[in-house]
Amino acid sequence: MDGYGVTLSNLVPLTVIKGAGHEFVPLPNGENATLADFYSIRTKTESPAHFTSGFYKIEAGPQRPAHYTFEEAKYVLSGQIDILDEATGVTHHLVPGDFAFFHVGTKVKFSTKSQGFAFYAVTRPVRTPHPNLQGREEKAKL
Template identity: 70%
Template sequence: MFLSLELSGSPAVSGNLVPLTVIKGAGHEFIPLPNGENATVADFHSIRTNTTESPSYFTSGFYKIEAGPARPAHYTFEETKYVLNGQIDILDEATGITHHLTPGDFAFFHVGSKVQVRYDQHPFFTLKSPGRSEKNNTLTWFSTKSSGFAFYAVTRPVRAPHPNLKDREEKKSRL
């Protein structure tokens, strides 16, 4: 038995049924680190949304980090991270709290965050929110003492395709 739910006041949706997109085994594929890098993203699915209010890209992937130097990035999109394995440490200088993200933990990053590389015994990133004075900037540092693995969803197109998941989307349902 299937349940059909229609909420009053909800936006109209096409009467055509739309099939799911499925990528079997996505989380089991090896993600190689680029030569000389200790962190990488691996985008495995991206669409241009059909949201009528504000269409944009919606991309999913995995984030992998190991101890060592990292590259800078500038957030021009929203991002969520959900830790699946290992640990990713985040020091938020706005609050002075160090968050030790472990499997099951979630973090959200806002548009405008800027990541800068800084090296220490264990490298970390510094995130800065634009439009604030240097004195009042919100700073967040990322590091790991061993390795961390997270799922992410971002509002941007594919930037770094997962090398082992290209063209793996199922073309039709396997009921």
């Protein structure tokens, strides 16, 4: 048993998604933004919930409104993503290395003057399965 109360008999292997890069996230025809969920689980914590992660991609075009009914953490990887917080009226200009947390009840509008790409983790089930990552999942065998 290790210092965390874990024994070899109850270890669970990690899951790896190979090639989960921005080049695999196409924008739908006629759209300037998209979500690309790539992995989701039902957690095994005290209060089970869904935990999903993926990528957000946006290019110049109309603002994209979002009203959150779940929590989300977003980390900008490239470009710039502008987020108008409707609660405060402040527009935040996120660049690589910036992080934003969206609470239940947050209402925003996303935009960019060029393009932006971010990783996100949310407490909801998969909405938009990532079509280009099928077959890239690696699971170790114990």
